[in-house]
Amino acid sequence: MQVTEEYTGIRTRSRFGDLSVRNDTISTREFDFTSHAYKLLPGIDEHYCGTHDRSFQTDFSYYTEVGTINRDVYIRDIFVEENQRFTYQILMPSGVSRASKVTFLFHGFNEKDWKKYIPWAEAICEGTGSAVVLFPLAFHMQRAPKLWSSPRDMYRLSQERRQRFPDVMQSSLSNVAISMRLHSMPQRFIWSGLQSYYDVIQLIEEFKSGKNDAIHPDFSFDIFAYSIGGFLAQILKMTNYREYFSKAKVMLFCSGSTFNRFSPVSKFILDSEANVSLYSYMVEHFDRMLEKDPMLNHFINEGHPEGKVFHAMLDFQKMRDFREDLLRRYEDQFYAITLKEDSIIPSFEIMNTLQGAYRDIQIPVDEMDFNRPYTHENPFASFEADPELAEQDFERVFEKVVGFFRG
Secondary structure (H helix, E strand, O other), rough: OOOHHHHHEEEEOOOOOEOOOOOOOOOOEEEEOOHHHHHHOOOOOOOEOOOOOEEOOHHHHHOOOOOOOOOOHHHHHHHHHHHHHEEEEEEEOOOOOOEEEEEEEEEEOOOOOOOOHHHHHHHHHHHHOOEEEEEOOHHHHHHHHOOHHHHHHHHHHHHHHHHHHHOOOOOOOOOOHHHHHHOOOOOHHHHHHHHHHHHHHHHHHHHOOOOOEEEEEEEEEEEEEOOOOHHHHHHHHOOOOOHHHOOOOEEEEEOOOHHOOOOOOOOOEEEEEHHHHHHHHHHHHHHHHHHHHHHHHHHHHHHHHHHHHHHHHHOOOOOHHHHHHHHHHHHHHHHEEEEOOOOOOOOOHHHHHHHOOOOOOOOOOEEEEOOOOOOOOOOHHHHHHHHHHHHHHHHHHHHHHHHHHHH
C-alpha cells in the first residue's frame, strides 16, 4: 500500500477536494450534490418541518458574539453557500463502471482535506471490491468556506482569541474557526449533525433512483467511520430510516462512545473554551435548552426518531436502556477498532458504550497498540525512524477492516 508515500503523494486539484489516487487500478470520479436539508440550519426568523407541517419562530437572542471576532467566521449557517452545494468523490475499483457494492467513508471532526483518508479508502476499495464514497459532513472538508482554512487569517484569529480568553488551552490556527463558532452557538453541533444525517439519506435515495451513473440503483452498502464520523454512523444505523441500513455493516475506527465520554480538546479539534461551552450545552443543561427552544425540542422529542437516537448518544447515563437495546439489535453488524493510547476517545469508553454497562452486548471491540508514537488525530503518523512500522500498523488495521466487511 505504501501508505507513508501516499500521505505525501496525494495531489489536490481544487479546494473542493478533487483528489487523485496513486494506484492506477482505482479511478476517482466526482459528483455534484445540493443539500435539501440546509434549510433547517440557524440563520433565519422562521423554520418549517415538512414531516409534521409545523413552523417555528426562531429567537436570535442566543446568536451572540461570544467567542467570535470575525464576521466571516460568524456567518449564519444557512447562508454558507459551500455547505449547500459541493462535490463529493467516489473511488471506483478497476473494471467497474457502475458499482453494486458501496462503502461510505465518514471522516473525523474539524477535518479540512481528504489526504490522510485516501490510503484508507484505497485499502477498502482494493480489499472489498466496493466503490468508496468520500462524503463530507456539514461545514467540513470542501463544505467549509475557504477562509476557514487560510493559515494567515486563522493565525490572526487565534492570536486575538488568546488575548480575549487568556486561559484558553489548545487554541490554534487549525481549530480557531470551529472553536469560535461552537463557543458562540453550541447547538450548531446538533443542526449540522442533523443536516449531515439527512444529506446521507438524500444521497442514498439519489443512488437508489439511478441519478448517479457510477452506482447501480440496486446497490448494497456498508460504512467505515472514524472519530466523530462514527457518531453519525451509529445514529444512521440505529435509526434505520426506511430500513435502508438493515443490512449495512458499520466499522468504527477510534470511535463508538457517547458524546460525554469524548475528550476533544486538541489543537487539531477544539480549544478548551469551546469544549466547555459545548459540554455545558449538550450534557449539563440540555433538558433546559430543549425547554427554551421549541424547534430543537421538536426535532429531539416530537416524532423524529433520528432526534431521539441522537439524544440517546449524548450522555452515557441517560436513555441507556433505549440505546443499548438498539445496539443489541444490531450487535452482529457493528465492529470497532480502538487504540490503546487514544486520549480523545479512549478504548474503555468505547467498550462501555458498545458493549453496554454490564458487558452484555456482543459487539466485538479490538484494542490495538502500536510500537511507535501515534495520536487519535493521526494514527498512522510516520517519522523518519519508523516508516516501516507505520506501514505495518496500517496493514494490520485494514486487514481487520476488510475481514469484517468480507465476513
